[in-house]
Amino acid sequence: MLLRIMSWNVLHGAHREGRWPRLAEIIRANEPSIVLLQECRGWLERDMSQVIAAENDLGMRVWVGFSASGGHTVLAHRRDLPVMAFESNPYTLLHGYGAGRFAIPGLPVPLVVISAHLTPYSVDAAAAEVRTLVARAYRYDGLGVIGGDLNSCPVGDPEPPWAEVQPYNRMIRCLPRETPDEPWRANTIVGRTLTDGQMIDVAAHLADLRGDVSLRAATGRGRVRVDRFHVTAALRDAVVDYWRVDPDGASDHWGIVTVLDTDRVDLSQVRAYT
Template identity: 45%
Template sequence: MSQNAQIGANHDGRWEDKVDAIREVDPDLLLLQEVGWLADPEQANTAREKLGMNLAVAPSRQMNTAVAWKAKTLEWVDTDTRYSDTDLHHGYCSLQLRPLGLPKEWPYPLVAISTHLTPYSVEFAGQEAQLVIARAHRFGGIGLVGGDINHMPLGDEEPDWSLVPPYNRSSRCHRRKTPSDPWLGNRLVGEVFRDGDMTDVAAHLAGSRSDPSLRALTGKGGQLRVDQFHVTPALAPAIVDYRRVDTNSDHYGIVATFDLDRVDLSAASAYS
């Protein structure tokens, strides 16, 4: 599950509502964005207790990201936040995890990355995407990137841009030659994920099931499917399901299901 918790949620009771919604989903792996209060160790410990999950919080220049996981299903191996507070606007939290109870032992860990790409520039967000894609492949190639990607995915329909705030149009659309030209979404970030051999989970299932509803918006104000999961080639065959959940935030939560017995270990490899 991935959830943008919305800045300030810890002050007005919305975080408690989200915790209840998360516990109802009962994910083995949880990717969080806009959780700056969890940088406080005491607040992080409280979140661990309420979620019933282990939790790692990444450093950030702006708003922290985090990853939580169930110790009974996933064993922590390492945490990677090397570039989180230097090269990205909001940062990323990347964990290396070993799934427990599988019939085959994996040669490499599962890399799970929670990220929040900058909303202010599609060009800069494309560079951030390049970095997190590299981190997803870096430790063996069984990787997942999820979070608030903030920009248009490939294949989704154009929204009604008149409903989108002007600051989002200016950062998420192509430049117009004249004020009368129509707004068109800039899909640069989606192209970067595609060129990094990443599979967009919702789009993949929308295509295989002929169900465009799986491409529904996740950002309630921005009219786009900004919250996304992208997976490496080794993990793509394990995609089983995807859905949205309403969690009292300005973003829907997104939930993906994977059958880890179907991971293509032949597509995994270590990169230097």
């Protein structure tokens, strides 16, 4: 079974500015099985009109992960995918998270798919947040996907042109400097935390496997590949594709898509972790 998972930061909810129809059109064109959205402000207003519109426009079941900050996360999936449960927690992360648990045919344990949006204000705080997500990804015997806006620099990517990056983003995403003349260097604490949790960076994995550095291209205005998928170790060999999606002016982030072949899951690494 091929699962196509798409993630996108939609920029402040997208519906009030009239960007949602174009976003929905682009999402449909990529034919995802599961969609992860971030920064879904206003999606939990009283009449739930945007959730209803998203379900109609995507032809999917839509779940909203409540965020105390108002920047809700969303998980949507094809209606034929057997979902076992949905969980969210608005208090462990600044923007909360939303996680679906799926009973995928042929897999002996559930597949956990998490829509994540880490804090943009501190990579140290983001590293603390991502530890919660790694624990949730492994919670049901070790098949998990984290996708979303991780607001940080990944391990192994080329240094961005830091002089062209907004000063506040540069300050947050770089290591402290001893002197003003010292060059800026990416702080990869979030990526290293994910690596320590045996989470595989999908784009980096395929870039190295294929010798294609273009897969490491930036996804946000800050010239960094902030939007990423990370999968648990048992899913490494199941990753068969990845690409970026041009927002065509509908968001300030590129969308990203990965494809998993569930026949390639390493079942020897599936075990109870709890």
